Structures are given as C-alpha cells and as structure tokens.
Amino acid sequence: MSAPTLTFLGASGTVTGSKYLLTIGETRLLVDAGMFQGEKQWRNRNREPFPVDPASIDAILLTHAHADHSSYLPALVKHGFSGPIYATEASIRLAEIVLRDSGKLQEQATDDAVRGGWSKHDNPEALYTTADVEATLPLFRAVEWNTNIDVEGVAWARWARSAHILGSASIHVEAGPYSVLFSGDLGRHDHPILRDRETPEGADVVLCESTYGDREHPEPEVAHEIFADAIRRTIDRGGQVVVPAFAIDRTETVLHALVQMRREGRIPDVPVVVDGPMSLAALDVYRDSHDELHDDITVADFTGLNLTETRRGAESRKLNRRRDPMIIISSSGMAEGGRVL
Structure with a gap:
C-alpha cells in the first residue's frame, strides 16, 4: 500500500484548534476536531471553509473532550459529516457537556450580534446550533482502553491513558506497515485523581504535545x-x-x-x-x-x-x-x- 499522508489542519502556528487529517488510500480519518480559541485572528479561522469536504471524512478519532480538541465537531456535522466518532466512554460523557455548552454560546453570540447590530454580516449565523450538537451526539462510539479498534477497514486504532483529564488518551494508529502516534494532551505522571498515564506503543511518526515543554511544575x-x-x-x-x-x-x-x-x-x-x-x-x-x-x-x-x-x-x-x-x-x-x- 502507498504511505498514508498526514495534514495539519489546526494546532499549527497556535496551540488550539487541533485537527489532523490522516489519509489512507481513499479513506480520510480526522484525529480531533477542535475550535480555534484566543485572539480574534485565530477565532476567525473557525469560520473559514474547511479544507476538505466534511462529508468526505469517513471517521473521527477523539483524544479528549476539551473544546480545543472537540468543539468543532458539530460544525463538521452541519456541513455533511455523518461517520462514527470514536472516543473513550468518559470522553463521550464530557464531550456532551462541552458541545451543548458550546452550541448554546454560539447561539447566544449570534443573538447578541443581531440585537446589537455590530456584526458586519446582514444575517449573522451561528457557527452551529444546539440542533447541530444534538445531531452530533448519536455519532459517538465508545472504545475500550488498550484495545484495537478496526477503523473503516483500513487501520487499527488503540487508546492509551494520557492522564490529562478524565477519559483523555493518546491514540496509536496502524495502517499496514505504517504507524503514527497522536499524543493528545499529556497530563502529569502523578495526577492526583486520575489513573496513571500509560506509555503507548511506539510508532514510525509521533505527534507530541509541546505546549508546556519548557515548563517545570513545582512539587x-x-x-x-x-x-x-x-x-x-x-x-x-x-x-x-x-x-x-x-x-x-x-x-x-x-x-x-x-x-x-x-x-x-x-x-x-x-x-x-x-x-x-x-x-x-x-x-x-x-x-x-x-x-x-x-x-x-x-x-x-x-x-x-x-x-x-x-x-x-x-x-x-x-x-x-x-x-x-x-x-x-x-x-x-x-x-x-x-x-x-
């Protein structure tokens, strides 16, 4: 088989909006679907046309439920995505909370813009609505820890604990002779509440979170x-x-x-x-x-x-x-x- 390709659609040049497109032959897998947050120049990117047709994405793999990794999901569904979203059970429960809150905020911001008249658009629209969120939730599929999941018949994916938040994971994807590891956000080795972070299986290519790579936590x-x-x-x-x-x-x-x-x-x-x-x-x-x-x-x-x-x-x-x-x-x-x- 030809080598899979990896395209960075977010968390590049900034630390938010995590989205990684993994193309294996004719199959498109998206790892994480986060919104850009922070300065306006980044938030505006949420409104830009998605680089590929969302309907052409076959499946989404989610590392965890934080908004900068998950809250763009309803926007993809709004524009045609209808495949499965794989995540741990705890991530699914937290994502439901995050997405419903985000949908409500999107609608409130649009209503405020209409009433205040400050939008540059004649008919401002929400990035997505609570209805789009409700259409997204049934697409989630729970995965077990450290268990190979067959993804669209082209890859195996395995979730290992990353101890960042409840349900957070690093995801190892294997497609034929090729493999890639998405670290997701990494927690401390001694999280006070969560089970210990695991060491995932090695891979040919590793995408590793580096946001706080130059920081040391006090004891x-x-x-x-x-x-x-x-x-x-x-x-x-x-x-x-x-x-x-x-x-x-x-x-x-x-x-x-x-x-x-x-x-x-x-x-x-x-x-x-x-x-x-x-x-x-x-x-x-x-x-x-x-x-x-x-x-x-x-x-x-x-x-x-x-x-x-x-x-x-x-x-x-x-x-x-x-x-x-x-x-x-x-x-x-x-x-x-x-x-x-």
Whole structure:
C-alpha cells in the first residue's frame, strides 16, 4: 500500500484548534476536531471553509473532550459529516457537556450580534446550533482502553491513558506497515485523581504535545502550601477566596486539594462553593467514573467539605449578597468570561 499522508489542519502556528487529517488510500480519518480559541485572528479561522469536504471524512478519532480538541465537531456535522466518532466512554460523557455548552454560546453570540447590530454580516449565523450538537451526539462510539479498534477497514486504532483529564488518551494508529502516534494532551505522571498515564506503543511518526515543554511544575506540597497560606490570610481578615478554575478536571483537582488541606488542619472549615452548571455537570461525571480514578479516591475526596453547589443562576446571584468568609470555585479558568467575573 502507498504511505498514508498526514495534514495539519489546526494546532499549527497556535496551540488550539487541533485537527489532523490522516489519509489512507481513499479513506480520510480526522484525529480531533477542535475550535480555534484566543485572539480574534485565530477565532476567525473557525469560520473559514474547511479544507476538505466534511462529508468526505469517513471517521473521527477523539483524544479528549476539551473544546480545543472537540468543539468543532458539530460544525463538521452541519456541513455533511455523518461517520462514527470514536472516543473513550468518559470522553463521550464530557464531550456532551462541552458541545451543548458550546452550541448554546454560539447561539447566544449570534443573538447578541443581531440585537446589537455590530456584526458586519446582514444575517449573522451561528457557527452551529444546539440542533447541530444534538445531531452530533448519536455519532459517538465508545472504545475500550488498550484495545484495537478496526477503523473503516483500513487501520487499527488503540487508546492509551494520557492522564490529562478524565477519559483523555493518546491514540496509536496502524495502517499496514505504517504507524503514527497522536499524543493528545499529556497530563502529569502523578495526577492526583486520575489513573496513571500509560506509555503507548511506539510508532514510525509521533505527534507530541509541546505546549508546556519548557515548563517545570513545582512539587505539589509546595504549591499547595502557597494556596493554603492565601486561604488562611484571606479568611482571617473576613474575606472570600475566589478560585478561577476550568470546568473540567481543574475544579476536581482544586476540590481534592482543599479536602486534603482541610483534613490536615491547614485551612479553616469555611463554606466551599462550586459555582457553575458546567463545572458541576463535569463533577458529576468524575464522581461516577470510579474505574478511571485512583483506587484510593472516593466521592469524599471531592465532597469532604462544607460544600455548596450552585446549579441555577438564581443560586449563583445570591452569592453576590453574602459577606461571610468562604471559598468560591468558578469558571472560566482564565477569568475571561463566565460566572467567575
């Protein structure tokens, strides 16, 4: 067979919008389908015509559910893609949350543009709608860990844990004598909640995430003491600690750290609030996914606190009137939008 070809359709020149087109003979496989995020020059690329006809893509392989890897899926479906989307079960559950949130945001942004009259288009349209999201969800197909999946009769694909977020994976694809490994986003070797990152099978070509390749993480004990000290000082003066946290994985790891610090008596026993429906929906998935967590992790490792969950907007707005010391965990993680503002 002729050698497969690999085309970078995203995450090139920027770290978002991950999309890799793997062409094997006449078969087209797409690995990840993320939206471009960040500066306007990158966000505008989401509106550009897709380089190939989405209807010509035979299948999609998903490394994980973060928006920069998954939230372009409904746009592909809107324009004709109808094949299977392979992902781990946990990734599918999280992707459902991410895509529905994204579809709602797309519609809201379009409505705001129409009402405000600031769009340069006479009839602005959403990149995709919630209806496109609902058309996407039935296309997902769950895969087992470390199990070869026959993809369109032209390749075998295998998912190995990458410990980035729940369900995240590196994907090894083998087509005849050729092989390629997509690392996906890689987590730490010692994630506090998730099962350990695995070493996937080697390949002829490796596409490896390098976003934080020049960074060194501080040891968790040191980082957590800085956090604990900030909490103690703020609570001592009657203040409230607001923690911007990504809705998926970061909220859970922050809760886990708070539980550990509270058990050790390093922070006072004050109310802890998780503010945001998306964060809480993801937390529900983590609580249910015992097989994906370390054996010693229990529900109490997320909830062993004076915990309040604000799932409705009215509950969130009540927080604005409270003046008692507390810790509020809210998204977005970059404090660029969402309830944290």
